[in-house]
Amino acid sequence: MARTVLIDPDEDRKMRDVAMAWLTDLPKTEDGWVKQRQLEDFEFNGERLPLMDRQAGIRKPAGYDTALSMRTVYTPAGKKPPYEDSLGDDGLQRYNYRGEDPTHPDNVGLRNAYARDLPLIWFLGAADAFYLPKYPIWIIGDEPEKLQFVIAVSEEQKPENTGPITTTTQKRIQKRLTNLRLHQPLFSTRVRHAYKHRCAMCGLGYKGLIEAAHIIPDSEPDGHPEVWNGLALCKLHHGAYDSGIIRIHPDNFVMEVREDVLADRSTEPMLVHGLQGLHGKRLRLPHPSHHPSKNALLWRYNKVRGI
Known part of the structure; x- marks a missing residue:
């Protein structure tokens, strides 16, 4: 009552x-x-x-x-x-x-x-x-x-x-x-959920190591906190993406490793398998409704390449 x-x-x-x-x-x-x-x-x-x-x-x-x-x-x-x-x-x-x-x-x-x-x-x-x-x-x-x-x-x-x-x-x-x-x-939380708590680059599924990375940084006018502007990445690949060591081609979602990193002849396993080994491989994508925006990926791709 x-x-x-x-x-x-x-x-x-x-x-x-x-x-x-x-x-x-x-x-x-x-x-x-x-x-x-x-x-x-x-x-x-x-x-x-x-x-x-x-x-x-x-x-x-x-x-x-x-x-x-x-x-x-x-x-x-x-x-x-x-x-x-x-x-x-x-x-x-x-x-x-x-x-x-x-x-x-x-x-x-x-x-x-x-x-x-x-x-x-x-x-x-x-x-x-x-x-x-x-x-x-x-x-x-x-x-x-x-x-x-x-x-x-x-x-x-x-x-x-x-x-x-x-x-x-x-x-x-x-x-x-x-x-x-x-x-x-x-x-x-929405980005990590969309990717089922797995890294979009390597597939690592340890939840404590998975983070939500912005494609267009939130410091930019178009850096919206939406799933289409995010990628679930492990700590290593989040850092690699933010620093431009790994870029993502917007047309096919294929990863490209920066040229100087590819040319490094060190035998460090993390370098060889964790970075160089991703070159030419495709992102592990979530449900199509949560795919990263190709326009956002293009913005980041051109930014990293200085275009």
Whole structure:
């Protein structure tokens, strides 16, 4: 039965602490994902209190005038997301309102959480019905003229710790933090999942040694944290790719080892088998829906060759 009396603010804070502790202990996939169905089992004070709304992107539990969580749905490759959250010029993440009415109850719920400096949970869509939870995060600004809220994805981004963000250096620092705390974890887990935790170059499957490598670096305007701009690589081949020792031909996904490395006559096994032995071989590709972008590969290929 829905509550008719609003929850006491202290009880609201306690509920969030309990919810985040419960979420930390919740069994997850090897990628750190939770299934949407699991989030329906949370209870507080003996009452069921799902952490995610089945339909809406913002979760404001009955009896509470504050939002508890928000989500970004998974969008398959080639599809347009229903809401496109963006990065502001100040390097801080934005989250779109629900609809175009600032007074919608869900938007008011986020605004109330902002006014009380309450922590929230952000569920990032990783695959169909699977989410990567990010918490705690905070609303630190409201931009009704743009129908969006300003998000701090870590304590370091809260206004009392940053002060006014005005200089280019300050903005760069905040963008780096946003990428590090929000975009990179989702990018990394989705890329490694797409390649089944195996190196696309050598096939090594030791999960602790597999990393998500950008094709176009995230420092570039087109360096988006999307699976099409990534490769799952072991630590050796990640370094070799980033340094230009190994390049990938964009037309056929064939690896090319840099000429001076191919000419090295050392008998070191790692050189002979780990680098030189890959020359002329084709990448181990994931499902076609997750293939690396040929345009991104072409950008990197030309960059490495100085074109």
